[in-house]
Amino acid sequence: MDFSIFKYEKSRLSFATIRKWLLSYVSILLIPIVFSLYVYAEAEQIIRKEINAANALKLSQIQTIIDKRMTDVISLSLQLAWNPTLESILYRGYPLDASGRFAVNKLQRDLKLYRVANGYIDDIYIYLHNSRMIVTSATSYDIQLLETELEGIEKLSARQLIDLSGRSFQYYFNTMTVYAGTANERQTVSCALTLPVSKVDAPSATMVVMLDHATFLDEVMQRQGFDQGALMIIDESDHILCSTRQDNLFTSLTYMSVDNQMVSTMDLEETPYVVSSIQSAVNAWKYVYALPANVFLEKVEYLKRLVISSILVCLLIGVAVSFLFTRRNYKPLRSLVSSLPVRGRHEHATLDEYALIRETIESAVSEKNKVRQMLDAQAATIRSSLVARIVKGKPIANTNLADVSGDGQMTWLSDRFCVLLFYIENTSPLLANPNGEQKNDADLIRFIITNVAEELLNEHHLVLFSDVDDLLTGLVNIGTDQSYSARDLAEIAAQVQTFLSTSFQLSLTIAVSSIHTTLAGSAQCYAEAREALEYRLVLGPEQLLLYEDLDRPATTYAYSIEDEQKLLNAIKAGDLALTRQIAEDVFARHFRQQPISVEIARCLVFDLTGTLLKALNSVGPLEEEGKLFLESLNPANRLAASGTLADLQTEFLALAEAVCQFAGQNASNKGQKIAQRVIEVVQKRYADENLSSTGIADIFGLSGPYVAKMFKDQTGQSLPDYISKVRVEHAKSLLAASTDNLETIALKAGFSNKNSLIRVFKKLTGVTPGQFRDMSL
Numbered sequence: 001m002d003f004s005i006f007k008y009e010k011s012r013l014s015f016a017t018i019r020k021w022l023l024s025y026v027s028i029l030l031i032p033i034v035f036s037l038y039v040y041a042e043a044e045q046i047i048r049k050e051i052n053a054a055n056a057l058k059l060s061q062i063q064t065i066i067d068k069r070m071t072d073v074i075s076l077s078l079q080l081a082w083n084p085t086l087e088s089i090l091y092r093g094y095p096l097d098a099s100g101r102f103a104v105n106k107l108q109r110d111l112k113l114y115r116v117a118n119g120y121i122d123d124i125y126i127y128l129h130n131s132r133m134i135v136t137s138a139t140s141y142d143i144q145l146l147e148t149e150l151e152g153i154e155k156l157s158a159r160q161l162i163d164l165s166g167r168s169f170q171y172y173f174n175t176m177t178v179y180a181g182t183a184n185e186r187q188t189v190s191c192a193l194t195l196p197v198s199k200v201d202a203p204s205a206t207m208v209v210m211l212d213h214a215t216f217l218d219e220v221m222q223r224q225g226f227d228q229g230a231l232m233i234i235d236e237s238d239h240i241l242c243s244t245r246q247d248n249l250f251t252s253l254t255y256m257s258v259d260n261q262m263v264s265t266m267d268l269e270e271t272p273y274v275v276s277s278i279q280s281a282v283n284a285w286k287y288v289y290a291l292p293a294n295v296f297l298e299k300v301e302y303l304k305r306l307v308i309s310s311i312l313v314c315l316l317i318g319v320a321v322s323f324l325f326t327r328r329n330y331k332p333l334r335s336l337v338s339s340l341p342v343r344g345r346h347e348h349a350t351l352d353e354y355a356l357i358r359e360t361i362e363s364a365v366s367e368k369n370k371v372r373q374m375l376d377a378q379a380a381t382i383r384s385s386l387v388a389r390i391v392k393g394k395p396i397a398n399t400n401l402a403d404v405s406g407d408g409q410m411t412w413l414s415d416r417f418c419v420l421l422f423y424i425e426n427t428s429p430l431l432a433n434p435n436g437e438q439k440n441d442a443d444l445i446r447f448i449i450t451n452v453a454e455e456l457l458n459e460h461h462l463v464l465f466s467d468v469d470d471l472l473t474g475l476v477n478i479g480t481d482q483s484y485s486a487r488d489l490a491e492i493a494a495q496v497q498t499f500l501s502t503s504f505q506l507s508l509t510i511a512v513s514s515i516h517t518t519l520a521g522s523a524q525c526y527a528e529a530r531e532a533l534e535y536r537l538v539l540g541p542e543q544l545l546l547y548e549d550l551d552r553p554a555t556t557y558a559y560s561i562e563d564e565q566k567l568l569n570a571i572k573a574g575d576l577a578l579t580r581q582i583a584e585d586v587f588a589r590h591f592r593q594q595p596i597s598v599e600i601a602r603c604l605v606f607d608l609t610g611t612l613l614k615a616l617n618s619v620g621p622l623e624e625e626g627k628l629f630l631e632s633l634n635p636a637n638r639l640a641a642s643g644t645l646a647d648l649q650t651e652f653l654a655l656a657e658a659v660c661q662f663a664g665q666n667a668s669n670k671g672q673k674i675a676q677r678v679i680e681v682v683q684k685r686y687a688d689e690n691l692s693s694t695g696i697a698d699i700f701g702l703s704g705p706y707v708a709k710m711f712k713d714q715t716g717q718s719l720p721d722y723i724s725k726v727r728v729e730h731a732k733s734l735l736a737a738s739t740d741n742l743e744t745i746a747l748k749a750g751f752s753n754k755n756s757l758i759r760v761f762k763k764l765t766g767v768t769p770g771q772f773r774d775m776s777l
Helices: 004-036 036-081 086-091 100-115 144-150 157-163 213-221 293-328 329-336 352-392 442-457 486-506 520-533 561-571 576-593 598-618 624-633 636-638 645-685 693-700 704-715 721-739 740-749 752-766 769-776
Strands: 121-128 133-136 140-141 172-181 185-194 205-210 229-232 240-243 263-268 271-279 285-291 416-426 462-467 471-477 507-510 544-546
Touching: 004 293, 004 544, 036 100, 036 121, 036 185, 036 229, 036 285, 036 293, 036 442, 036 624, 086 100, 086 704, 100 121, 100 133, 100 271, 121 157, 121 213, 121 442, 133 144, 144 157, 157 205, 172 205, 185 213, 263 520, 271 293, 271 416, 285 293, 293 645, 352 462, 352 471, 352 520, 416 442, 416 486, 416 520, 442 462, 442 471, 486 507, 507 520, 520 598, 544 769, 561 576, 561 598, 561 645, 576 598, 576 624, 576 645, 645 693, 645 704, 645 721, 693 704, 693 721, 704 721, 721 740, 721 752, 721 769, 740 769, 752 769
Parallel strands: 507 544
Antiparallel strands: 121 133, 121 205, 133 140, 172 185, 185 205, 229 240, 229 285, 263 271, 271 285, 416 471, 416 507, 462 471
């Protein structure tokens, strides 16, 4: 780092700047004192919000865990409900025959398999109403046996199953009293389901999935962060499913007394608690967390002590080190700025280092986003690029379609290929805005065409689209049917054309090539389709052009030197009628009597246009006005944009008319325009001491003698004399209005020195510049 620069900046800032910095630091240190009272007042609310947010997060975690388990139970219940063995015995009556008993035995094994595979399941009970059979993962028996011999031994009683069988429900979660041994009862969570699922109103069986209480809820109980408070889960029947407290803390709480996602203060066992709750997303359970209110006060007092001590320490230490920081704070900032790229620095301006750092970071982020967008765009255009290279006949390193298909599954159907070219004649009226103006939404039009074509073509073939030479190009891989021809493909193209015309008012011309084998033959397909599309100029718009059906017209034209000379003379004479007659004779001979190909027609029209340019140049050199006229005429683009041969003929006749009019006007006022433009240049550039006839002529692209002669013919004076007069007039203005010396005035007026000014000034005015200034005073 260059410390001399730092010293210079420091000395330039002086002690006033240091005092300002020091005052700024001290002011910052005083802010905590100013807001200390506010901090004290708001401390309790801040802590309350933080603890509530933490409690809500903890409850949300608990909700996620339990809801996930319940969702798993529902999924398992559905799997069991659609078990083929279970469905086969749902409607069997009592008693079961041998096949029914065999099915029950098989169902029992299935239930055991489900219970073993899902550790959180305690047991599964299925009560078959019609056969009065109960099937568990361990055994099966009659409901009457459960009512007598097995009462108090099995986990569920007959009365519980009979009560459930009289109700219709889906995924009913509830707490149930089960037997853990003889006369030992405990509470557990179960999920009941009426079978079959599709006939809830007419149940034939009831399934009860009993959950292992320890496995299902112990993970919740073991969650950290609940040691300061108490957590419980309560259902809509006010049953407490589980609780982290073994005492009677939650006995006074009911399901309706805790609002979902609300925080309230309640007295539990004569102790104030802050109670938070959240409801399950699967059923109506609520998860409740109670935190003693004194926890809030303890943290608030701690925060107050911390704030006061921090303020005192900051004041004591801050005052001592503020001056040191003021002197040293610029060093790391300067080092950081020096490490930045040179681009964007303003060395000769007042530096704002933070703005420079921000600008550099924003520039880096912007560049990164641009690179990312480019990579995303590349991924979307790989397939289009592949199609473009194939039809252009360019070498391709990898022609495996699966590598560029996106899903990795697309492959070529056969080795037969064809190309379709879509030429859009007009945009759809559906794209017009409320004012009736067309919107240029090429992407939307392309989307419509490609989707319709893919829908019809991909039924038996594979079509890939790309924009090639500003034309929507479809590479069609013919299906496996070897009898399929290009004419069959043209029929599908006709359906696309008709559908787009009737449904979207899109007018298209579609060119269809012949079918070629191998992927390399696609380049020939594209060339054929382009050749077919050229015949749109002959046949008109909205055509379906099949390459195999094209006629081959004449490939030469007859435009003799004699015809060209006649046309030249007519244009130079400004005879529009004769010009039109000669041109129409040439068009009739080639377009109607003996039709020519599209390429030859273009050559003929451009040859005729060349005659127009020759005529325009023969009137006189193409000066600036002539060049502007030629640019506004824009013959090449106008002819290239012609859609048909009739359009070519119309555009050429319009060009011929414009050239005839220009040639007639140019002959009469050319000299006057040159003189006027010379005057404008002299008035603008008189201060240039190198201004001369040759220099002015170079501006127009003409010769010096030609410009000088035209100027004298129009004004009656030579161009050098006019330049001298203009300079003397400006010298007069400077002599009368300023106190500059003669040397300065001479240079401002365009003279090389004061002697040249004196000589020319006296020659034109009869007095010297000094005498003129004296007379002007």
